[in-house]
Amino acid sequence: MAFLSIENVIIKGVSACVPSCIQENIKLPVFLxxxxxxxxxxxxxxENRRVSxxxxxxxxxxFHAAEKLIADLNWQKEDIDCLIFVTQTPDYILPxxxxxxxxxxxxxxxxxxxxxxxxxxxxxxxMSIISNLLSTGAFKxxxxxxxxxxxxxxxxxxxSSYPLFADAGTATALEHQKNMTKIKKIYxxxxxxxxxxxxxxxxxxxxxxxxxxxSFINKEYGEGIVRNNLNIALNGMDVFSFxxxxxxxxxxxxxxxxxxxxxxxNYFIFHQANLFMNEKIRKKLKLPEEKVPYxxxxxxxxxxxxxxxxxxTQLQRKLxxxxxxxxxxxxxxxxxxxxxYFSTDKIICSNLIEI
Amino acid sequence: MELxxxxxxxxxxxxxxxxxxFSSTTxxxxxxxxxxxxxxxxxxxxxxxxxxxxxxxxIRNSQTIxxxxxxxxxxx
Numbered sequence: 001m002a003f004l005s006i007e008n009v010i011i012k013g014v015s016a017c018v019p020s021c022i023q024e025n026i027k028l029p030v031f032l033x034x035x036x037x038x039x040x041x042x043x044x045x046x047e048n049r050r051v052s053x054x055x056x057x058x059x060x061x062x063f064h065a066a067e068k069l070i071a072d073l074n075w076q077k078e079d080i081d082c083l084i085f086v087t088q089t090p091d092y093i094l095p096x097x098x099x100x101x102x103x104x105x106x107x108x109x110x111x112x113x114x115x116x117x118x119x120x121x122x123x124x125x126x127m128s129i130i131s132n133l134l135s136t137g138a139f140k141x142x143x144x145x146x147x148x149x150x151x152x153x154x155x156x157x158x159x160s161s162y163p164l165f166a167d168a169g170t171a172t173a174l175e176h177q178k179n180m181t182k183i184k185k186i187y188x189x190x191x192x193x194x195x196x197x198x199x200x201x202x203x204x205x206x207x208x209x210x211x212x213x214x215s216f217i218n219k220e221y222g223e224g225i226v227r228n229n230l231n232i233a234l235n236g237m238d239v240f241s242f243x244x245x246x247x248x249x250x251x252x253x254x255x256x257x258x259x260x261x262x263x264x265x266n267y268f269i270f271h272q273a274n275l276f277m278n279e280k281i282r283k284k285l286k287l288p289e290e291k292v293p294y295x296x297x298x299x300x301x302x303x304x305x306x307x308x309x310x311x312x313t314q315l316q317r318k319l320x321x322x323x324x325x326x327x328x329x330x331x332x333x334x335x336x337x338x339x340x341y342f343s344t345d346k347i348i349c350s351n352l353i354e355i
Numbered sequence: 356m357e358l359x360x361x362x363x364x365x366x367x368x369x370x371x372x373x374x375x376x377f378s379s380t381t382x383x384x385x386x387x388x389x390x391x392x393x394x395x396x397x398x399x400x401x402x403x404x405x406x407x408x409x410x411x412x413x414i415r416n417s418q419t420i421x422x423x424x425x426x427x428x429x430x431x
Binding site for chain 2: 039043160235236237238240241242244245276277280284
């Protein structure tokens with residue numbers, strides 16, 4: 001059973017960076033009509049999305065998020081012992097983008113740097129790794145950089161995928177702290193079902209199916225669904241079926257396993273898949289609307305970035321001024337999913353950065 | 356699991372389609388109101404009412420409401 005309990009680590013701050021370019025779903029040519037677009041928007045809850053320009057990558061967004069957070073925390077860069085970068089849109093196939101970020105951020109050579117390839121579950125998984133690294137005290141300060149620029153790899157002519165996804169990069173700062181009270185432990189439930197690996201996939205371009213001239217051929221998979229094998233292929237029905245069953249199950253498993261008081265949780269921050277799916281999950285868990293914040297309307301589904309992006313855009317004041325008990329849950333590509341329980345005590349929550 | 360109750364649950368997913376249109380032999384994908392969101396609603400209904408995870412292919416390969424009923428029944 002993939003449960004984890006982490007001691008002696010606290011979250012110090014969170015930040016997020018999005019491209020300044022706003023794309024309005026209502027104006028997208030991929031929809032057959034205005035009515036088509038309206039239907040999409042009302043069921044997914046996604047009105048606008050941030051889309052990066054040609055030159056800007058996920059690591060650029062995360063770089064700016066990290067710089068801002070380091071400055072707001074007043075951290076010295078030489079004190080940062082570990083950097084984890086979670087993305088499925090790295091700068092290169094190799095080397096690992098975390099190495100590039102270590103250098104660009106001016107971090108010490110004595111810095112543990114690691115890339116993790118996960119999407120919607122990525123922030124939760126990333127938190128589990130970095131908090132483990134910090135727990136013993138061998139590492140004192142760590143940065144978790146998480147994000148994706150899915151607009152780059154999505155087909156503009158695929159209405160089942162393009163209007164859902166958007167770009168964002170985030171930074172979460174964690175620190176080792178001795179003799180922490182029991183209440184501040186971080187708990188996890190983490191899970192995987194690789195039998196569903198084709199549910200969300202880019203078929204070509206890596207090593208199973210190397211890029212070839214055929215990779216670029218656009219094919220029609222239905223009305224308004226045209227893409228090639230270097231684009232994301234999303235089986236919406238299977239993702240939905242997976243999400244509404246596994247996300248609530250994971251949250252419940254973690255609550256039961258660690259004997260958490262569900263009523264005492266201030267907010268449940270879910271991966272922002274789409275409103276239709278997220279509301280099913282919320283209702284299944286019988287959570288009141290006011291405890292489940294959404295950033296979907298303005299930012300869409302930004303893959304692994306959704307949980308910290310929702311914290312920054314929807315809960316900034318609360319995070320800055322109050323003590324909170326929070327549950328996060330990510331679920332998607334892999335298939336991979338996980339839940340996290342953590343508490344915050346007036347942390348740094350930087351203003352949203354737009355570049 | 357009872358077929359008539361399933362047809363009732365199935366019909367309840369629709370807003371604008373007359374109840375008389377729903378029977379075991381209804382070719383649901385040919386109904387005007389049928390949409391990708393209704394497909395998701397059907398998956399949710401199967402999950403909530405029968406605790407069965409329907410796949411996209413289960414729906415794509417079904418012609419009639421009874422076909423879906425049989426798939427859910429076989430997965431229970």
